[in-house]
Amino acid sequence: MKQNFTVRQGALDGVEAFLSVARHRSFRKAAADLGVTPSAISQTVRVLEERVGAALFVRTTRSVGLTEAGERFLSHAKPAFEQLVAASEAARGLGQRPTGLLRLSVPRAIVPIILEPLLASFCEAYPEIEVEIATSKELIDLAAEGFDAGIRLGQFVDADMVAVPLTPPFRLVVVGSPAYFARRSRPRHTDDLRQHACLRWRQSSGALALWSFNDHGHAIEIAVSGPLIASDFPTMLGAAKQGMGLAQLPEVMAAEGLKTGKLVHVLEAYAPMVPGVFLYYPGRRQMTPKLRAFIDHVKSHTPGRGKTRAQDDAMRAGARKKR
Incomplete structure (x- = not known):
């Protein structure tokens, strides 16, 4: 029988509310902490308990305590939730500032001509970015191989790629x-x-x-x-x-x-x-801050930057020739 590995919808619903109540030992304080009403917190925890199949809190008019099931749930849920929060923060950091590993697929011939003159200044300007250069003549699938971008002669760049000119024709x-x-x-x-x-x-x-x-x-x-x-x-x-x-x-x-x-x-x-040499990547919506920083740095340190009419014409001619 084929197993279903799909994450159940709403599997994490109520966990943050549970952790807040467990921390404050109060539905009212948890509600204030999360910016919702006490009744909303109470309903969320009740749904979580129904889904888990056990009562997680002992409620009285004066206090809130954890049941044995609640203590066991807390011991597993708290570190897991903290890791999820940390993962979100780490991903958000990569999406908001130039940081992380920048992987580039580059022909060996391009390295001394374009990259060597500016790598030192780029790494100095962006110390939170690590640059990995993989030299290869192969036209690889950037996404499948885990590369942020590639650098190639313009006539070898696929027409569906976003291409940024690094040199004049x-x-x-x-x-x-x-x-x-x-x-x-x-x-x-x-x-x-x-x-x-x-x-x-x-x-x-x-x-x-x-x-x-x-x-x-x-x-x-x-x-x-x-x-x-x-x-x-x-x-x-x-x-x-x-x-x-x-x-x-x-x-x-x-x-x-x-x-x-x-x-x-x-x-x-x-x-x-x-056409000249181009940096290329799959799509504008996938532009990361680290890649944007690299492109801007290359443009500012490369003579003749900026796309010219001749480059446009040469790129189109190269794409037609490949097809």
């Missing part, structure tokens, strides 16, 4: 090292990539990512080949610096290598624009 650039180009001529057109060693990225779906380009306003994708397949951008970046081949990367990741001369930019005229 940026380009995908093709780069290689000077050592590589000492052995190979630089590509002038996307068709030239067939003669080059290209470092490829395997997506979380298992598919090899195509290289995307903007050819005079037309979006094109090209299947490339080469000696290395990686599951994250930092590995591809490192391999490109070592001269293993060409890599297509977010410009923000390649910026330092381009500035120091460790990388060379090619096919610049074909570089496509992508």
